[in-house]
Amino acid sequence: MTDAVETRSLRRTFPARAGRGGGEIVALGGVDLSIPSGSVRGLLGPNGAGKTTLCKILSTVLLPSSGTASVLGHDVRHETLAVKRSIGVVFGGDRGLYGRLTPRQNLQLWGALYDLHGRALSRRVDELLERVGLSGRARDRVDGFSRGMKQRLHLARGLISDPRVLILDEPTSGMDPVAVRDFRGLIGELTAEGRTLLLTTHDMAEAEAVCDEVTLIDNGVLLATDTPARLAARLSTLERVEADGVADDVLAGLSALSGVSKAHRETGGRVVVHTTTPAATSEVLALLVSAGVTALRTVRPSLEEVYLHVIGDRGMLVSP
Amino acid sequence: MRLFRDAFRFQAALTLRSPDTVHVLVTAPLYTVVFMAISRHAHRTDLAAYAVLAPVLMSLWSLALLTAGDLISRERSRGTLEAMVATPASFPVVVLARITAVTTISTVSFVESWLVAWWPFGVVVRVEHPLTLLWCLVLSALAMAGTASAMSALYVLLPTARTLQNSFTYPFYLLGGILVPVSYLPEWLRPLSRLVFLSWSSDLLRSALSPAPVVDELPRLAAIAVLGAAGCAVGGLMITRILRRVRSTGTLART
Incomplete structure (x- = not known):
């Protein structure tokens, strides 16, 4: 099985702000990561662990300081356009949508940004609205939607370009239990279609339920990668x-x-x-x-216990 | 072109659902009332064309600048800026199309200003050359969007660029011959004024309202188009370079 996502010695630093002693903050400290095609990889870590930095580099909006990262064999630094065409990004939460417009209008914009136009775009939008269960609300304004409905629209937006690799950032945040169950079913469908998914989450039950493998990350360093069951067995x-x-x-x-x-x-x-x-x-x-x-x-031990054991229970403390 | 069309259509829909975006539709008639009152008080009703056109051009220019800035900052706060940049679409084209949509909708302010001159003041400003007026308004809206897109590049780089934006209004009203004709400006300033597309726009719009035949119509329209295209090219180049820079610094989403 080839790797859909691969990073080698991937490092990203940011200059420390004044008052923090100068120097640099290491967001990613030489990460080696391989995600096989068609698999679901969970990325677990506390706030400030480096999850978002990794996702930003893979989605081409941030350049690595050193090392390499590639998506479907395309280097994120030098083959930006090819990476952009093969990746979809799904955010969590209420942001990332145009609340005053309908879900159809939202998806039409994102489709156009991925070079879909005319009838092909209309067809794709209809398919996705149906798939995420929003076709009955296609003409309503998004700002009247529940958080779970917005999440489903986020997912539809991420799928608009029919990407082979999908990055999901806290995708079930705010969903009710029924919607979460449906979402997990959808993840199964997406992997059955051969897509590769990278899922960042704090929800251990979700990671256990949908991920083929889980990577634990903290302070920009990968601590462990394995199946949820083997990770637990290790401990x-x-x-x-x-x-x-x-x-x-x-x-x-x-x-x-x-x-x-x-x-x-x-x-x-x-x-x-x-x-x-x-x-x-x-x-x-x-x-x-x-x-x-x-x-x-x-x-x-559950994945949550493994997570707490490896990362450490640091309460509300965020990594420097 | 299809991307431009779809982004234009999207912004038009968003603008119609966000009437505050086109506040010039309220401010332009108010400016017209002020200018018409001044010209009447000075017994210079022959300046009615200035009183009608100046508010339209002032409003469109300030709106183009405001939209250019707000577009970036709103996308940032909405959390869509990074997702948009992560798509294969040309970001400068998207920005240009969206600013153009707002300025195009706002050309309706010309009709409002005309009506204000007619109803409270009883002055009917005759459009002697309607085609010239139409072409000039369309090209001016495009040129404004193109020039303002350069402003949006600064917003990607500097979240506090609003101060700079404000300083781009009144100097351009003067250099653009909006408030007074360019021929009234000091001689040394006139060549500089001719580099500002607004000076060609304001002159030609006034010619379109004058009974005299329009002289050199095509070259004057071309001047607006060329200067607008130059602004657009500078804006596109700046956005591209600045996006490359913020990818490196990691400040794209920083507010």
Whole structure:
């Protein structure tokens, strides 16, 4: 399988503003990334991690300081037009649309910007409005739309040029659960058509549900890339054991075991034991079984736990 | 050309849904009232053509500059500027088409000014050469859009370019012979004035309202077209160069 997106030693710096000691801020520090054609890659990272910088470079609105980036074999620095023709960008949130116009008028502009005109443009706009479920509201003003409807229009806009590579920046932000389910179905359709998707998100459940692989990024450095399941398996040390009907003295015994980082009882009475080594998990299971506990299970860490473990829980702090 | 047409159509639709964009349709008649009142007070009703044309040209020029600037800053705040630049379309053509749409719609202000001269003041300004007037208005609208597109390039680079924009209004009203004919300007200033397309526009528009035959109509129209095209070329070049620069500095979306 060839790579639709490839970066080699991709570096982007910005001059530090006055008062921050001069020098430079490293937004991307030598990123090597390969996204196979037809796959969905999730890009997870906290605010200021470098996700947006990477997306901007791939969409040609920002030049790299050094290194290379290519989309479908076209270099973003030297073959800008070819990259622009093969990529679609979808933003999240309320911005990025002309609220006083209809979705049809919005899409007609973006289609024209991708060299679609006349009947071909009208046909394409109709198809996309149908596909994202907005054909019934095609004549209404966009500023009366819900956030979820705006997101669907964003998606239609990103697809107007029928791009082979699609960058989705927080695409389900503000969508209701039904719309999110439909969106995930649409992602499946897009990949079945052979498109490559790069999805930046903070929603771990979404990344687990739709991504073939996930890349964790922080401070401009890629920390890990793997399938959501393998990424979680890599951190099997984060495994935890959940059990019902555990007596207080048994809970105390579990807490005393080496390799148990935390053991506590939840509101419903269930006991959750966090272990730091596979051996500790075995010991916990043995102790529970010997105490006559039969309702128990081991749980692999979710992507969210992996994310918090690798990136670190820094609360609201933004990278410098 | 199809991109120009579609961007023009889009901006026309957006403008009709955003009437504040064409505020000149309100200010031009007010200027006409002021100028007509002055000419009447001075017993110079022969200057009615000036009183009708000056507000139209002033309004169109200030609107072209304002639109050029607002277009960039509004796209920035709307979050569409980067997405637009990320498309394969020529950004200078899109900018030019959109400014042209606004200035074209705003030529309606000529009708308003004419009506203001007629109704409260009872002065009927006769259009003696309607075709000349029409061609001149159309070419002037295009030339304004072309020249103003250079202004929009500055807005990509400098979010605070509004101050500069304001300083491009009254000097151009004078150099363009809008308020007083170019022949009234100091002799040393006249060659400079002839480099401003507005001076050709204002002269020719006044000729279109005068009963005398229009002399050198085609060369004068050509002068407007050539100077407008030159402004357009400078604007296009500046936008292209500045876009290249902000791709490097990463300041395209910075407000």
